[in-house]
Amino acid sequence: MTIVAFAAPAVLAVPPLHSDIAICESSNDCTVQTANRVDPSLAVPSGLQPCPDSGAASACSTSTSPASAPPGTAVTPVGQTACTSTGTEQVPPTPATCSNEVIQPDGPSKARASGPLVIPSVPGASLGVHGPDHVVLTADATTLRAGAQVLLSATASSSTSGTGMAIEIFDQTSRVVVAACVQGNRCSVAYSASAGVHDFTAFATRPTSQIPDAASAVSSNKVSVGWLNSSITASRTVLGQGQAVTLVATSTVDVYGTGRWLEIYDLTTNSRLTYCSRGTVCTTSMRASSGGVHEIVGYVNGQPEAVSSPVYVTWLNVSLSATSIGPATGGAVYLKAVSNADLTDTPWVVGIYDDKGRLVDHACKSGDTCRVHTWISGGTTPTYTAVIGALPSAAQGAQPAHGQGSTGTPGLVDIQARSVAVEPTHLLWGVDSCKAFTGDPSGQEVYPSVVSTLGVPDFWGRYLTNTVCPGISSAEVALAARNHMGILPIYNDYNCSNVSYYETGHRYAAEAVAAAQRIGIPNGRLLAIDIEPYGDACPGAGSVDSGFIEGWFDGVSRAGYVPAFYGNGTSGSEFAAAWCTAVTSLPNIATGSDLWSFEPSLLGGYAKSSAPNYAPYDTGCAGNIEAWQYELGSNGPDPDVDQDEALSTLPLWYPTNTP
Structure with a gap:
């Protein structure tokens, strides 16, 4: 068996759609059958037939070539000079070059030449010289990328100098003259077109801008040159999960017999969906069972290759987050639904329902986010x-509900996507301080002061070790246990300018883990590293890098704790840039750790009862922003504590045993 393999192009790693399976009889006589594994997400569109010798679920056809096409662009070949007119002939102006070439024995005229071609020194007509009786047209390429140049050369059996004749090359597809030479026996031009197959013919003719007829000119062979381009269209670009879209890829050149394939390729999954071995049109139907955006291109392989501009097809998806401000079983609930497409110009809306089927507040039509x-x-x-889904029509006897309706409130119809059910995450209010909240060396009892002026904290941020601030004491742990208050453990026992390199972050993590174990913090609780902003106090903080973040993450997580990072969550900040670099390279850092942002830092007389809505700045990339230090003590009513908010999913330490 002979197997012919076409090399896959470098830009797209194309996996095979077929695999050869050997079927062996007991006589050891093996035959090879091709297993055509059909992707269940693909199908031949209704009304079309499968394309022979092609990928699964593909249909192919050949579009009719137009009788004419827009003309391309003719230029003088690189390094040459355009041919000049003698001034006596009305030759069409073109950028062609003319030259005299020796006619070899196997050349166009089949005449032998013993030396350089001798050009008469007097007009050929006075010597009874006739024009060329044979013309051959050549091209240095038959298939090019769209816009690339081909060199067209017409060689005549004799020179046209002084004969009153010209060698002219016509683009017969566009019906324009692209080269005209009244000197020499070779006429050349560089020509480019945007797409499609163009047919060229050369003539030895009286100078003309119109394609001459056979009776008045000597014509050459026909040369066809294809400018390769690809495009793709989708019947819909936004659709529901499980619904089908028809994808149509086109090539400006018929791939049949060229060793090329016209492919439909999914760049999102880096996989070829299907291909056609013939025709200029390849069609398939695709559906996706889950939400997501797929970037799909048409692709013609080979050298040169052609890749279309992408089309983006979105199978709708929606996610929901819910935050409650108040006690665990009551209070205001803020709901945010985010779809993966802007629904403004679609037939659909987003509605949020409780577990009794009641629409919350109102359905949202504009944009991709619904907040109620x-x-x-x-x-x-x-x-x-x-x-x-879609709002019920008037014919269905229902109107969209506004406000929290009853269990009989009509739901959306034509459902496209549904989120998982979520229970509200509760918003916790707390503080962090340098001073111990009880038994501080200054003699001040901070906890009762905060309770009386700001409110009862749900959690308190304190330091693991003695630095400029005293480390958390056993008395503080006991008070937290008695009041069912969470502890947010913070590590800052280092030079705040030394925040570069993996080894540094990993060393700090080992020290923090040792301190947590001495205090009795169980595994599964967070340990937050304090990464201060760049400034006079920490001039080296601007050098924080992804290696430092990775080192802290590895050291803390491998010890069984949850890594957390206190830093500037503003997109583009030094910390955010380092964080985004780290999570782009190692996505598990984003999913396996938590962020505590100190921006935006607000001004005002806040307290627990007047705390702002939870709105920390986002780094601009993946990550769990679980806490927000929204006001520094120096800007608030109590200078001893900074005020914070945290989601109830933050793994705080809740001490249970008093010493």
């Missing part, structure tokens, strides 16, 4: 679900 809020009283906390 509601209020829950004591008792069981409900769950919520976001849905993408």
Whole structure:
């Protein structure tokens, strides 16, 4: 068996769609059959037939070539000079070059030449010289990328100098003259076109700008040159999960017999969907069972290759987050649904429903984000679900509900996507301080002062070791246990300018883990490293890098704790840039650790009862921003504590045993 393999192009790593399976009989006589594994997400579109000798679920056809096409661009070949007119002939102006070439024995005229071609010194007509009786046209390429240049050369059996004739090359597809020479026996031009196959013919003719007829001119062979381009279209660009889209890839050159394939390629999954071995049009139907955006291109392999501009097809998806401000079973609930497409110009809206089927507040039509809020009283906390669908029509006897409706509120129809059910994450209020909240060496009892002026904290941020601030004491741990207050452990026992390199972050992690174990913090709780902003106090903080972040993450997580980072969450800040570099390279850092942002830092007389809505700045890349230090003590009513908010999913330490 002979197997012919076409080399895969370098830009796209194309996996095979077929595999050869050997079927062997007991006589050891083996035959090879091709297993055509059909991707269940693909199908031949209804009404079309499978393309022979091609990929699964593909249909192919050949579009009719137009009788004419826009003309290309003719230029003088590189390094040559355009041919000048003698002034006596009305030759069409072109950038062609002319030259005299020796006619070899196997040349166009089949005449032998014993030396250089001798050009008469007097006009050929006075010597009875006739024009060329044979013309051959050549091209240095038959297939090019769109816009690339081909060198066209027409060689005549004799020179046209002084004969009153010209060698002219016509683009017969566009019906324009691209080269005209009244001197020499060779006429050359560089020519480019945007797409499609162009047919060229050369003539020995009286100078003309119109394609001459056979009776008045000597014509050459026809040369066809294809300018390769690809495009792709999608029947829909936004659709529901499980629904099908028809994808149509086109090539400006028929790939049949060229050793090329016209492919439909999914750049999102880096896989070829299907291919056609013939025709200029390749079609398939694709569906996706889950939400997501797919970037799809048409692709013609080989050298040269052609890759279309992408089309983006979105299978709708929606996610939901819910945050409650208040006790565990009551308070205001803020809900945010985010779809993966802007729904403004689609038939659909986003609605958020509670577990009794009631629409919360209103459905959202514009953009990709829907924010609503509601209020829950004591008792069981409900769950919520976001849905993408269409509003019921008037003919269905229903109107969109506004406000929290009853269990009979009509739901959305034509459902496209649905989120998982979520229970609200509760927003915790707390503080952090340098001073011990009880038994501080200054003699001040900070905890009762905070309770009386700001409110009862749900958690308190304190330091693991003695630095400029005293480390957390056993008395503080006991007070936290008695009041069911969480502890946010912080490590800052280092030079705040020394925040570069993996080894540095890993060393700090080992020291923090040792301190946590001495204090009795169990595994599964967070340990936060204090990464201060660049400034006079920490001039080297601007050098924080991804290696430092990775070192802290590895050291803390491998010891069984949850890594956390206190830093400037503003997108583009030194910390955010280092963080984004780290999580781009190692996505598990984003999913396996938490962020505590100190921006934006607000001004005002805040307290627990007047705390702002949770709105920390985002780094601009993946990460769990679980806490926000929204006001420094120096800017608030109590200079001894900074005020914070945290989501209830933050793994705080809740001491349970008093010493």
